[in-house]
Amino acid sequence: MGAMVTRAESAALTRRALLDAAAELLDLGGPEAVTLREVGARAGVTRGAPYRHFMGKDSLLDAVATESWERIGDQMHALRADPALPASEKLRGALRALIGAGRDQPYRYQLLFKRPGHGPGERGEGIDRVMRQLCGPEGDPAAAVRASMRFQDEFLAVVAAFVGERNARHYGALLLAGAHGIADMELSGHLSEDTWRTTADELVDTLVRLVGDTGETA
Amino acid sequence: MGAMVTRAESAALTRRALLDAAAELLDLGGPEAVTLREVGARAGVTRGAPYRHFMGKDSLLDAVATESWERIGDQMHALRADPALPASEKLRGALRALIGAGRDQPYRYQLLFKRPGHGPGERGEGIDRVMRQLCGPEGDPAAAVRASMRFQDEFLAVVAAFVGERNARHYGALLLAGAHGIADMELSGHLSEDTWRTTADELVDTLVRLVGDTGETA
DNA sequence: GTATCTCAGGTGACAATGTCATCTGAACCC
DNA sequence: GGGTTCAGATGACATTGTCACCTGAGATAC
Structure with a gap:
């Protein structure tokens, strides 16, 4: 099956993965545990990538x-x-x-x-x-x-x-x-x-x- | 008036100053704004001094x-x-x-x-x-x-x-x-x-x- | 009164983190 | 096919909590 190919679909997947990772980390250890680096890692991207989808940590939590x-x-x-x-x-x-x-x-x-x-x-x-x-x-x-x-x-x-x-x-x-x-x-x-x-x-x-x-x- | 001289009195004064500074910073900008360095500065001591009175930032806020x-x-x-x-x-x-x-x-x-x-x-x-x-x-x-x-x-x-x-x-x-x-x-x-x-x-x-x-x- | 001790405070260092500027490569549009 | 856009990677920096170590002045023992 042709997996995601279009850039928009890929970005949407990343965005969702970022949100899920953030929510998971939040549940585990509170806002302090929500690290953009760890969020990125769990979503399969690097630390700077979240800034392409959210304005910063606060916006992500929002x-x-x-x-x-x-x-x-x-x-x-x-x-x-x-x-x-x-x-x-x-x-x-x-x-x-x-x-x-x-x-x-x-x-x-x-x-x-x-x-x-x-x-x-x-x-x-x-x-x-x-x-x-x-x-x-x-x-x-x-x-x-x-x-x-x-x-x-x-x-x-x-x-x-x-x-x-x-x-x-x-x-x-x-x-x-x-x-x-x-x-x-x-x-x-x-x-x-x-x-x-x-x-x-x-x-x-x-x-x-x-x-x-x-x-x-x- | 002979101001504080004994070490215990001086330490008690510092402790109080640290608590007041922490409360003030907390009121101003929330827990994120309570910086041990700034707390120390407002209390007239340096960043490491609070650790002589509290176990860490969390204990200070406690x-x-x-x-x-x-x-x-x-x-x-x-x-x-x-x-x-x-x-x-x-x-x-x-x-x-x-x-x-x-x-x-x-x-x-x-x-x-x-x-x-x-x-x-x-x-x-x-x-x-x-x-x-x-x-x-x-x-x-x-x-x-x-x-x-x-x-x-x-x-x-x-x-x-x-x-x-x-x-x-x-x-x-x-x-x-x-x-x-x-x-x-x-x-x-x-x-x-x-x-x-x-x-x-x-x-x-x-x-x-x-x-x-x-x-x-x- | 002196030697010793105690301990509040100072200092250098380190790791973690949020954030930004810049770069890159592939998908996209014509 | 060539230029463009943009998600993502990377290097860098400032801030901050924390710790190990150092220092000097008050406290204590004699």
């Missing part, structure tokens, strides 16, 4: 975060579209999905809620970098924002089906913040069952119950 | 986190001991204090909920490092844990005064996770008022109201 948001957004969409589940179960599933994502890939999860960097790149402004910025590879931080907004919309729809359109946004924010707080505290070791005598699942149930009791009637 | 936990723990204690406030206001104040800490010093706040590193140090095991580990400067990651547990105890007491001892732990975890989620989402830009049509303060109020309605009677 792209990983974007794909993570898209995946979680897809999960939300699937949950919302499932006709077999009642609204309360959809909401519970949504919250559990978020917490589960944190458990499965902690570093990738934390990347989702990373503080956005100040501007595109904080290093020097070489001629090559300017060229890349203008017409070069992707370096669009807004992509992650768009993907996260898609997730938020799906999540919001799940909430609205439970508490109604009127209070959906307020309670949606509360529920999302609650789930994220649970996930993040669990990851950082601050939700020790020994201290709080409860579990993430119980907290999710309580959260949904509290919102359901007063949210629906409000 | 110490900063410990002091932050202690400070927030003190805030909780002050709130709890204030006889002029009703229990609901103490709780609201506690949650708002956490979120306010996040607003005031975002990077220091995020340091509090940072995933603990795997082990003491992941670099080489030189003879000097072993010596330091055995009898050298502080490198106790448990210090931050102890400080955070003190905070948790104070927070738990505030919650207990509101919902009663029986459900204090469960609702305490829920409230703490909720407040942290609100703070962290605000810092990462995921609590945009434009999207959710609500604010952190409103979310805190709702959180307290929900817990108060069904928590007290449960």
Whole structure:
């Protein structure tokens, strides 16, 4: 079989390999472990090659975060579209999905809620970098924002089906913040069952119950 | 006035200066901006000096986190001991204090909920490092844990005064996770008022109201 | 009071890493 | 077929964490 030959296909393959390698290294040892040299090596290229596809390490990680948001957004969409589940179960599933994502890939999860960097790149402004910025590879931080907004919309729809359109946004924010707080505290070791005598699942149930009791009637 | 002369006093001053410099740099540009060389420079010493007081960069940041936990723990204690406030206001104040800490010093706040590193140090095991580990400067990651547990105890007491001892732990975890989620989402830009049509303060109020309605009677 | 010790701090060195400028060869277009 | 484009390779550089070793002044023993 004639394998990839066209340059565009080859580049697309490399790009994908770079993203996969970055995500894998991220899962293994966090952002510090994501080395452009190692990413390149795992993708079968050398250290400088990633700069042909991303503006730098930060942009590469941004792209990983974007794909993570898209995946979680897809999960939300699937949950919302499932006709077999009642609204309360959809909401519970949504919250559990978020917490589960944190458990499965902690570093990738934390990347989702990373503080956005100040501007595109904080290093020097070489001629090559300017060229890349203008017409070069992707370096669009807004992509992650768009993907996260898609997730938020799906999540919001799940909430609205439970508490109604009127209070959906307020309670949606509360529920999302609650789930994220649970996930993040669990990851950082601050939700020790020994201290709080409860579990993430119980907290999710309580959260949904509290919102359901007063949210629906409000 | 005879300034510091004894070696112990001088060392204590340096240690404090190192901590202050690290915290300042952290506030300015995040963990990446905390350079041992710059920390040393601001403290009036050179790049190698910090290793006489901390086991490395991670330990230095751990110490900063410990002091932050202690400070927030003190805030909780002050709130709890204030006889002029009703229990609901103490709780609201506690949650708002956490979120306010996040607003005031975002990077220091995020340091509090940072995933603990795997082990003491992941670099080489030189003879000097072993010596330091055995009898050298502080490198106790448990210090931050102890400080955070003190905070948790104070927070738990505030919650207990509101919902009663029986459900204090469960609702305490829920409230703490909720407040942290609100703070962290605000810092990462995921609590945009434009999207959710609500604010952190409103979310805190709702959180307290929900817990108060069904928590007290449960 | 002197000799010795202790240890905070200084210094040189090294490896890892992000980044850039330049080069190269093959796919691409005419 | 010749020129062009661009993914990728390579050399280079600055920054940074870390370590081994050195130094000198305060602390201690006698």
